[in-house]
Amino acid sequence: MKQVTHIFKKEFRDYFVSPIAYIVISIFLVVTGWFFFSTFFLYDQATLRNFLSLLPLTFSFVVPAVTMRLFSEELSIGSYEVLLTMPVTPVDVILGKFFASVAFIAAMLLPTLCYPLTIIFIGQLDWGPVIGGYMGAVLLGGAFSAIGIFSSAITRNQIIAFIIGMAICFTMTLIDKMLFFFPASILSVINYLGADSHFKNISKGIIDSRDVLYFLSVMFVALYASRLAMQEKK
Amino acid sequence: MIHVENLTKYYHDFCAVDQISLDIRKGEIVGLLGPNGAGKTTTLRMLTGYFSPTAGDIRVKDLSIREDTLEIKKLIGYLPESAPLYHSMLVYDYLDYVASIRGLEKDRKLSRIRELSRLCGLSDIMHRTIGELSKGLKQRVGLAHALMNDPEILILDEPTSGLDPNQIVEIRKIIKQIGKEKTIILSTHILSEAEATCDRIVIINKGKIVADGSTNTIKHSASGENIIHISLVKADFKAVKDAIQMIDGIVSIEKDGSEEDEAVNIRVRYDGDTDLREQIYEAIKSTDWVVMDFHQETVTLENIFRELTKEN
Incomplete structure (x- = not known):
């Protein structure tokens, strides 16, 4: 566990040493801020629903960009070899990197707290959905991070890692909007696989164990797959 | 100290290392020689626990690489070929990171980094990014990395490849100096280097050991x-x-x-x-x-x- 902390610290610091962090955060804030406030006064409602409903879509682009370098870079410069000949296990490395990217996503969401703070001044804000929304956002970010880490573990090329990660996240976001393509017998399965509906439930302020379990299992499966992908390279 | 038994490694169906057996005593400097693609790096990677062997076993001080990988990793310092280090980190930050992973205590860290920077001549470049260092300097940072936990066994993969003659002499001097107390295994394809630095030479070809002994014994028997x-x-x-x-x-x-x-x-x-x-x-x-x-x-x-x- 100690090793996980060391790797976490290093990866988290790395984000802020390079310009990537600031670029990604700025783009994220500009995009979400624009979509949120451009319609906020038209709806005339004191909710964050507009901001939260777009989050799965924005995360599908932003999160893979955050995670794409985590393993690809190590593989392409060969530092993974150096890292693994020190007393750490591959699981330590994967968890350290995973927590670093989740922490980074949380840091990225932090400035958006000023949206609800602004709303307090002009209307009655229901805090339930806000708290649920942020919890859901972190869970969603975690699930997408795990997927991004997996796509980063299977290739040395960061751009390919980004595209694969984005494709998977995008599919997971949109799959429950394409239900009419699937036969009726597997509809419920497909519906359960979509990330959007689970996120929507949580962001309404309803913390259902099924939704939480969904995100946790996505994280577990993707991180386990990354472990297998890294194992395959030896 | 190190006991290698019938070590074999297959990459799919290509046999990179074929039933190598070796015994390395404490304090020996062993040179692993062989043409490109002979299986030197693969052997070293298995010794460090990075690759797992297809068959055979490596025992270091009664620890088996299959079961006690973490314990063995603690005894070994490793410098891979061309020192692949994180390009965006500062030299000091990197050594600090390595020290934490190696489990050095907080107050011990700084003094150890000082010692190593003196030994490897890093004092002037502590504040520079690793990516902008020349190859020789990177190699020295890599060496400092490998020595961080004062390992009993040091494994160096082509430590002088791509360096200029002055840097080669410097690195060799450091190796000789360290080799007084430690067991060193280094691979190279520069023969004069092996002759100059190693007590014992193991020549590998196509994954098999073809000669093993001191320079003199090899010359004599050949x-x-x-x-x-x-x-x-x-x-x-x-x-x-x-x-x-x-x-x-x-x-x-x-x-x-x-x-x-x-x-x-x-x-x-x-x-x-x-x-x-x-x-x-x-x-x-x-x-x-x-x-x-x-x-x-x-x-x-x-x-x-x-x-x-x-x-x-």
Whole structure:
């Protein structure tokens, strides 16, 4: 566990040493801020629903960009070899990197707290959905991070890692909007696989164990797959 | 110290390392030689626990690489070829990170980094990004990385490849200095380097050990026969051949060089265990030929290496 902390610290610091962090955060804030406030006064409602409903879509682009370098870079410069000949296990490395990217996503969401703070001044804000929304956002970010880490573990090329990660996240976001393509017998399965509906439930302020379990299992499966992908390279 | 038994590694169906067995004692500097693709790096990677062997076992101080990988990793410092380090980190940050992963205490960290920066000559570059360092400097950072936990075993993969002659001398000096107390295994394809730094040489070809021993033993065992070059003026080949032929142990007498040469150049091969120089000289002395050259070919590691690793 100690090793996980060391790797976490290093990866988290790395984000802020390079310009990537600031670029990604700025783009994220500009995009979400624009979509949120451009319609906020038209709806005339004191909710964050507009901001939260777009989050799965924005995360599908932003999160893979955050995670794409985590393993690809190590593989392409060969530092993974150096890292693994020190007393750490591959699981330590994967968890350290995973927590670093989740922490980074949380840091990225932090400035958006000023949206609800602004709303307090002009209307009655229901805090339930806000708290649920942020919890859901972190869970969603975690699930997408795990997927991004997996796509980063299977290739040395960061751009390919980004595209694969984005494709998977995008599919997971949109799959429950394409239900009419699937036969009726597997509809419920497909519906359960979509990330959007689970996120929507949580962001309404309803913390259902099924939704939480969904995100946790996505994280577990993707991180386990990354472990297998890294194992395959030896 | 290190006991390698029937170590084998397959990449799909390509056999990179084929049943290598080795025993390395404490304090030895072992040089792993071999042509490109012979399996040196694969062997080293298995020793460090980065690759898992397909078959066979490595035991370090009664620990098996299969079960006690983490414990073994704590005993080993490793510098891979061309020191692949994080490009965006500062040298100090990197060493600090390595120190934490190696489990150094907080107050011990700084003093250890100081010691290493003195040993490897890093004091002036502590604040620079690793990515902008020259190859030699990167190699030194890599060496500091490998030495961080004061490991008992140091494994270096081509530590001097791509360095300029001055840097090579520097790195060798550091290796020699460290080697006084530690067991070092290094791979190289520069033969003079192995000869200069190693106590023991293991030559690998196509995943198999083809020679193992100190430089002298390898030279001795490889020289099945000795070769003497003689250059004589006022003589002809046939007469010389007749004069030397009767000596016991001579394997062959060949003419060397072109016909136009004024002198007759002869190459005499004889059994490796005896020294026939005296008898050959006696045979020549009784004639009126003039000896221009008379020397025995010295067996170099280069010759042996080429002999042992040539294609078929």
